[in-house]
Amino acid sequence: MRNIPWGLSLAFFILISMIMFAGVSIEKGNEITQKELDKEYLEKQEYEKEQWDNPLNDIKLTDNKDLYKEDHDTHVDKIYITVLPPKNKETVNFEELNNSGKNMDYDYTSDAFDKVAKIIFEAHEPSNGNAYDQANATMELRGQTARMYPQKSYKIKLFKDTEKWIDFHTINFNKHYPDSLRIKNKLSYDYFELLDDFVSLRTRFVRLYIKDLSSKKSVERFEDYGLYTFIEQPNKKFLKRHNLDQNANLYKIENFEFYRYADHIKTKEDITYDSNKFEEILEIRGNDHHEKLIEMLDAVNDYGRDINEVVDQYFDRDNLMTWLAVNILFDNYDTISRNFLLYSPLNANKWFFIPWDYDKAWTNTPYRGKWQRGVSNYWGMVLFNRLFKDRNNVNELSKKIEDLSSIINEENTKKFLENYYKVVKENVLVAPDRNYLKNTISQYKREYDGLSSITEQNKVYYYKSLENPMPFYLGEPIYENEGYTFTWEASYDIDDDEIAYDFLLSKDNQFKNIVATFKNLENTSCNVKNLENGQYYWKVIAYDTKGNWQEAFDNHFEEDIITGTKKLIVHKE
Numbered sequence: 020m021r022n023i024p025w026g027l028s029l030a031f032f033i034l035i036s037m038i039m040f041a042g043v044s045i046e047k048g049n050e051i052t053q054k055e056l057d058k059e060y061l062e063k064q065e066y067e068k069e070q071w072d073n074p075l076n077d078i079k080l081t082d083n084k085d086l087y088k089e090d091h092d093t094h095v096d097k098i099y100i101t102v103l104p105p106k107n108k109e110t111v112n113f114e115e116l117n118n119s120g121k122n123m124d125y126d127y128t129s130d131a132f133d134k135v136a137k138i139i140f141e142a143h144e145p146s147n148g149n150a151y152d153q154a155n156a157t158m159e160l161r162g163q164t165a166r167m168y169p170q171k172s173y174k175i176k177l178f179k180d181t182e183k184w185i186d187f188h189t190i191n192f193n194k195h196y197p198d199s200l201r202i203k204n205k206l207s208y209d210y211f212e213l214l215d216d217f218v219s220l221r222t223r224f225v226r227l228y229i230k231d232l233s234s235k236k237s238v239e240r241f242e243d244y245g246l247y248t249f250i251e252q253p254n255k256k257f258l259k260r261h262n263l264d265q266n267a268n269l270y271k272i273e274n275f276e277f278y279r280y281a282d283h284i285k286t287k288e289d290i291t292y293d294s295n296k297f298e299e300i301l302e303i304r305g306n307d308h309h310e311k312l313i314e315m316l317d318a319v320n321d322y323g324r325d326i327n328e329v330v331d332q333y334f335d336r337d338n339l340m341t342w343l344a345v346n347i348l349f350d351n352y353d354t355i356s357r358n359f360l361l362y363s364p365l366n367a368n369k370w371f372f373i374p375w376d377y378d379k380a381w382t383n384t385p386y387r388g389k390w391q392r393g394v395s396n397y398w399g400m401v402l403f404n405r406l407f408k409d410r411n412n413v414n415e416l417s418k419k420i421e422d423l424s425s426i427i428n429e430e431n432t433k434k435f436l437e438n439y440y441k442v443v444k445e446n447v448l449v450a451p452d453r454n455y456l457k458n459t460i461s462q463y464k465r466e467y468d469g470l471s472s473i474t475e476q477n478k479v480y481y482y483k484s485l486e487n488p489m490p491f492y493l494g495e496p497i498y499e500n501e502g503y504t505f506t507w508e509a510s511y512d513i514d515d516d517e518i519a520y521d522f523l524l525s526k527d528n529q530f531k532n533i534v535a536t537f538k539n540l541e542n543t544s545c546n547v548k549n550l551e552n553g554q555y556y557w558k559v560i561a562y563d564t565k566g567n568w569q570e571a572f573d574n575h576f577e578e579d580i581i582t583g584t585k586k587l588i589v590h591k592e
Contacts, residue, residue: 078364080338080371082218083262089185092209092438095224095446096249098184098192099241100175101139102233103154110137110157112233117171119160135159136233140175142184144228144241155181161191163357168196170455172247173227185223186260192225192247195378199457200467201447202439205248207349207377209435213426214345216337218261218362218373220251224442246446253360253373254304264364268312269305271375272357273298277402279320286310304360311363315370319402326405327412335369340419342372343397347420347481348427348474351380352391355400381473388582389570392477393484394513399572413485413513420478432471443467488512488561488569493585496557502548503587507559507571509543516563524557528581555587 102113111119111134119134137154160166161174175190177183184190195201204222211219225248228241251257258265283300285292286309297303301312315333318324330336346354353376360373390396394413397403406412446452448460456463494506510518520540524547526532534555535547560583561569570583 076367076369078335078367078369080216080218080335080362081262082212083260084212086221086260087212087219090221090223092205092224092435093441095226095246095442096142097144097226097228099141099144099228099230100158101141101230102158103137103139104233105137110135112136113229113231114234114236116158116160119166138175140177140181140184154178162193165194165196168194170194170196170245170452172196174252187252188256189252189254191250191252192227193250193378194245194247196455198378199382200443200463200470201246201248201452202436202443203381204250204376204378205439206432206435206470207345207351207374207380208250210427210431211345211374214341214423216335217341217345218263218371220253220257220374221249221260222251223249224446225249226446243451245450245452246442253375258305258362263362266365267305268308268361268363268365269303270301270312270361271304272359272361273300273302274356275300276356276400277316277319279316284309284313284316286313301361305362306365311368312361315368319405322405327409330402330406333368333370335371336415337419338371340416341423342374343403343416344419344423345374345427346380347393347396348423348477349377349380350382350392350473350477350480351377352387352396353379355397381470388490388572388574389487389568390490390572393481395484395487395489395569398489398511407513408511410513417482420481424474424478427474429471429475432474436467436470440467485513486563486565487567488516488518488563490569490572491559491561493557493559493571493573496587500546500548502546503550503589504544504546505557505559506544510561510569512563514563516565516567518561518563521560521562522557523560524555524587526553526555528556528575528577528584528586530556530558550589552589552591555589556581556584557587558584 102116105111113136116134116136135157136159138156138158139154140156156175156177159174159176160171162172165172172194173192175192177188177190179188181188193204195204198204205224208219208222211217224246227244227247229244230239230241231237232239251260253269253271255265255269257263258267258269280300283296285297287307294303294307297309318329318333319326321329330339342359345351351358358376360375361370362373363370390398394403394407394416397407407416447456448463458466488510489512491508491510494508496503496505498504505522505524507520510520512518520537520543522535522537522540522545523530523533524535526534534550537545556575559571571585573583573585575581575584575586
């Protein structure tokens with residue numbers, strides 16, 4: 020064997036070592052790369068599984084805008100209804116139907132009423148008698164508070180073998196008695212047709228004529244009942260028409276603030292499930308599998324979870340913020356525990372807000388609490404109470420309000436009102452509706468013309484409301500230590516200003532005869548001793564360091580609504 024020079028041997032050794040070291044490095048490098056590939060693969064698998072389990076997680080709410088081309092803002096449909104004599108205990112005459120809304124408790128929860136009348140429904144004036152010789156529909160009162168008004172609203176249900184009216188078997192004719200102008204619901208839904216991430220309902224103006232053959236007082240002629248607004252019924256057929264999921268969960272809100280309501284809201288499989296009790300909270304308009312609803316409510320009420328994560332998982336922010344923004348711009352304050360719908364497609368965890376009932380919007384209603392504007396109006400709903408304690412979410416709502424103001428504004432409102440005015444002049448400012456208006460013709464015209472500036476005013480009110488502390492609930496006074504201890508919840512300030520409280524106790528509800536007062540309290544309780552027997556009224560005002568103030572949610576009802584106030588009866592032996 021030949022001897023290899025020492026220098027060459029060293030060089031050869033170094034070369035082999037470098038190759039071996041490089042190999043190890045390459046192997047280690049490949050090992051790291053493989054781990055990264057494995058991690059990426061697992062993440063992809065988890066993502067794909069999530070998408071398979073919930074393929075519609077990123078779904079947006081998209082309406083079928085073509086529907087609205089069939090409706091005309093300046094046209095009035097004429098409808099003729101003949102009320103027939105009752106033939107069994109399940110039906111009533113026309114007078115009994117209209118009286119069925121009287122003498123009932125204010126705090127009822129459902130608009131599904133028992134009293135119905137058999138009718139003949141016709142979309143054209145009969146030339147010789149009626150086109151039908153027997154009933155083709157039923158009629159009932161509709162609305163919660165609406166049934167108590169002197170002018171009634173009606174729900175018509177055509178029999179299955181009766182030809183649809185337009186595309187409907189269930190037909191709502193709303194009188195909108197609280198609306199002094201009778202066009203606010205129509206105006207609201209016409210605006211909704213223009214918005215993204217939102218669904219409107221079809222509406223039409225209708226002139227209703229009714230012939231009552233149901234009692235001995237029957238008159239053989241059609242009587243003019245004036246102008247009504249047809250509002251589309253939100254049900255499974257509504258979902259189909261609007262290209263939404265017919266198999267979805269759809270609930271009409273009856274008395275609901277996003278709490279868990281475990282005694283009411285249960286799955287069908289629960290042996291204690293009671294659909295009637297369930298519908299005291301939510302009326303079921305879609306499928307009756309409630310697991311997904313319960314999952315969402317559990318998450319909303321889980322204070323261990325970040326509310327932003329909950330909202331991103333279970334709601335669509337654009338839709339949620341749009342619903343809040345239009346309610347604030349329209350001042351539709353009666354939406355905190357009712358008057359909206361929740362919709363969720365079958366294969367999605369997302370929930371969407373659908374608007375309902377805007378006849379109390381577009382107005383400055385008297386006897387309202389200071390808190391019933393802006394974010395504070397929704398502070399009693401656990402979802403929004405949690406959401407808007409994050410200032411970023413308040414800013415997001417403000418941005419949505421500004422964005423929508425490019426559509427919902429004085430100029431566009433004037434255009435709608437100009438379109439409606441011929442209808443109003445020929446149908447509202449004449450009998451019979453003229454006889455029920457609460458103002459003169461000149462006052463009506465002034466209010467009508469002033470409607471166009473209301474959304475801008477409400478935007479100003481909204482920003483002002485953000486400066487005030489949030490509302491709170493008063494507790495029940497407890498007799499202890501020879502006196503009454505009064506307690507209340509803590510208020511909250513979005514700007515993180517410090518809050519103090521003033522307590523007032525009076526013998527009259529106008530707080531002119533003050534019995535006790537405490538100023539600048541840091542605590543949320545106080546004790547008043549030596550109260551004589553009698554009735555008292557008490558309230559608490561929350562102040563921030565800038566002088567902005569807020570009152571409690573509580574209202575006391577006597578001749579008028581006394582806001583932010585509770586009553587106490589002292590009766591000691």
